[in-house]
Amino acid sequence: MEFEREIQLVQRSAGGTVPPLFTPAAAEEVRAFHRTLPGYAPTPLAELRRLAEHLGLGALHVKDESKRFGLNAFKVLGGSWCLHRYLREHPGRHTFVTATDGNHGRGIAWAAARLGMESVVYMPKGSAKERLENIRALGAKAEITEWNYDDTVRYASRQAAEHGWVLVQDTSWEGYEQIPMWIMEGYTTLALEAAEQMGEEGPTHVFLQAGVGSMAGAIAAFFAHRYGERRPAIAVVEPHAANCFFRTAQASDGQLHGVGGELRSIMAGLACGEPCGLAWQMLEGCAESYLSLPDWVSAKGMRVLGNPLGDDPRIVSGESGAATVGLVAAVMGDPACAPLRERLGLDGSSRVLCISTEGDTDRENYRRIVWDGAYPSI
16 A cells, blocks of 8 residues: 555644743753753754755754663653652652553653652553563563553553552543643753754754654744744654544544554554644644654664764664654655655755654664664554
């Protein structure tokens, strides 16, 4: 089926009101907290000059979140801020529980351990054993379930209710919004760092991965507030197998649209079939483009970042982390993608920002893709 190989794009106006959250001032407060944590340092913003020249872009910057607190992913920013905020309002001993594809759960386990709290982590069917063991190594009780991500979230919610645990999930639903909002606030440290590192000129285009959408929504809103009328064009990317934001934007009927089934994609961290309502509220006012990607795009990004041109820095980026760079490389490098390039407004004056959200969190699969060119197609 040709759709499985093609990059799909839907665009809509982002002229709505940006929610009055995630301002630079609010992000400063969040970062002040993160600076108190052992091992905090801004993650590198790599400028890939040679790649930008090769692709015909003005500039290409990649924020390397594999360097975040030694955890190989950005998710700990949201988890640590959320636990801090929760304990400020609910002091005492708590057990925190969550569902995760890997990185979010590892961040919760890390933060809980540093606060002297217990954590329980559930992972969806097909999760990598390495990711499971990384979570257990931080002291959490963790196991892989028999369900997809969204059903695992529901199971974690039931366990929280049954045992009196605190559910710490980075997606929202009716009656469950404060905790995911705190998690989203935590991600603004990443955005603030990137904006400062890029300087006054800032990006013209920002490409953001969406699983449940919490990172994409928070960062899109931050950039809208920071740059105002000069705000960059925001593009949201997802795998074909879990393209809930793409479907929601495509339907444009005021409803959230999910994806069911096994959600099979190499982009495990993005394999979430039900969008976060809070994230959609942010993206609806800030993002213009929604792209649904086949797995080969992510694999391409992993190889491009791992095998740099000239003196560009090498970035080890995992399956979810490399999706945006893979997209930019494909759109700019393939003549067949010229219509996509034009619709996205990418040219020699574009200053592009991508976020490598994770490193090689599943090293066996990383080698299989980068060394052997092998991965399960959807």
